[in-house]
Amino acid sequence: MQDLEEIKIIVTGFGGQGIIMAGRIIGKAASLVDGNESTMVQSYGPESRGGACNAQIIISANPIHYPYVDQADILICMSQGGYEKYIEQLKAQGTLIADEDLVNPADGDFDAYHVPATRMAEALGQKMMANIIMIGFLTAVIPAVSVNAARETIRHSVPRGTEELNLKAFAKGYDHGLAVLKGREKKAAGQTGAIA
Amino acid sequence: MNEFNIILFLCNWGPHVAFQTLQDRREKIPYEIKMVRIPCTGRISKALLLKAFERGADGVALVGCRPGACRYGSGTLTAQENTDDARQILNIMGVGEQRLRQATFLPDDAEGLFEFLKTFSQEIRTLGKSPVEVSEKSVTKAIDLQQVARAVSKYDIFSCQDCGKCSSACPLSLTGKSFTPRAVASAMIAGDIDSPIVIEGIWSCLTCGRCYERCPRAVNFPEFVREVREIYQDAGIKALEPHGGFFQSMMRVQGSASLNMDRWSWLPESVHLNMKSKILFFGGCAPYFDIFFRKFLGPQTQNILLDSLRLLNFFDVQPSVLSNERCCGHDLLWTGDERGFRKLAVLNAEAIHASGAEQVITACPECYRTLAVDYPRHGIETKFKVIHLYDFLNREIEKGAVGFKPIDAHLTFQDPCRLLQEEELKALPRKLIGHLKPRSFREISESETGPICCGGCAWNGCDAYVKAMQVNRLKQARAGGRDTLVTACPKCQIHLKCAMEDPFLGQALSMDVKDLTSLIAQSIYWA
């Protein structure tokens, strides 16, 4: 959280994608390891049975008085239903991080990243780890939690015996995030190809 | 004592008359000039020019007839081209183009010739001794039987059970050459080490490793061959070096410690280097090949180096390079000149250590294999990690965010024999091709049991059987409408292009040859 006073994040997807777990990891990393304040509320409601579920996280340098997120800085979407339901809650010029294959966003006043998280997780042999890949990506592109905090928290939050694979998934997402940033930078500088 | 050595290759026809006039007049021709009378300057190949330097010449002059006066028509022009190419290579190696001169004189121009000889020898005196160290050859005349016995037991040739699996895998045996690894192995066990057929067999092997891969007793025939070649070299049994041994000479010259080489000044400014980088790019010999083959094949192997650097820059790596980068030593090692190999290896390892690099990236399969495997195996300490460019590229590309422009071609791929030792390496080129967007890609042969080499590894033993094998390879590659052969080694590119010149088959073999690194560099972009 180098330059941001407060970051509000909504993570959404369908039940079984590890949405709540992702939210919990982000929040814990920010508070328990990075030493910031953080809150998380989760909603299941009727949508938890296959519909859209969500986790709302606030990370702040100062005490947080109200944990619900009305307008989010960052919306992480892992399902089309979640996207449709929560896109209105992404503030103007906010950041959308969406699973490339599961979400088909319309144009809007936001900065969109399309991450093939589920596909990358499948390539690792663990579709379940798409959420961890998303955390990796988030960590690379947004200074919400530090790499070290994210890694430590993942290590302590995932089932015993799956730590290494989860950290590998994190690294995949993180590296992808860095690559995307690098690509944006290069494109902005007009260096798209390898041969000038 | 003669301090300097200048070789004067003097054409028999025009200028020799002028030279005789000088002798008749008892002119003081500088004593360091050794005249070698030749039939035509056009017959002095690049290999002979370089050999003179390898064997200790401080200067070489190629003196012939005026262009219009050449008795054979094109001799003077050929000499000019050979001299130009050799001078360029001497420059890169830090020997200096000034040491090689070409001149022409009419028979009656004794004065002109005399002036030239005096000036040239003065120039060489000013330049000083050549930086090339002449390697003393310890030729022991007879084949060292004990060493042969040691090699036989070291590679466990005795365990051969005569099953013949190797012969049915060996591309040379399959092309009809009267050579099989099994026969050579049994002959050597039986003590036949110097019959012509065994000697030819040892020099013919391509060291491609197909036999070793299939041998149920894990007889490492290629390594055995390599070691026997060393023993042969010591006994003065010469390697079958194509192109007059030009490349081996070039590599031996580079074994000299005090060369002040100029490997990289040709790089365009758009390439970003950082001489303090922990990552060093090791280029390999490609630039020399392009110069050498400029006239016939027009290979584009120097571009592999340029495109490698561009790709490293693309991914934000600004590597260092060695201006004194020598040949890695692969070819000398595999043609039995272990001493020559060792000199190069020690000089390269020292230079890499001095650069402070912790990682060495190379795009050349032979350099990769030699630096990563053979340096340590031969006791040369390497305090750096060697990575093939494909490994680096694959890791970066898998991070995503890059795309590939469509390639309007039907591709197939020729595996380089030196990347086949490790499963992981073997898979890399295909992973990379998998990212590309060609019109189609198909393996050269679906039924093939493992890849077949290009036939020209280590600049050793190119003959009619190798040519036939390459022609077969190209026919396979062209089948099914494929138009572009992707290669991953400068030598595959050169040798297979050479085979396309087959006069009987002509156009039937011709296809585009593209290096994989260059293909990637041309089509990758930040998506």
Ligand code: SF4
């Ligand atoms: S494959 Fe091995 S065991 Fe069989 S003949 Fe060849 S060297 Fe001997």
Ligand code: SF4
């Ligand atoms: S290394 Fe290759 S060329 Fe040599 S014997 Fe074995 S299969 Fe034949």
Ligand code: SF4
């Ligand atoms: S294949 Fe051609 S280029 Fe290669 S060694 Fe033989 S003659 Fe030379």
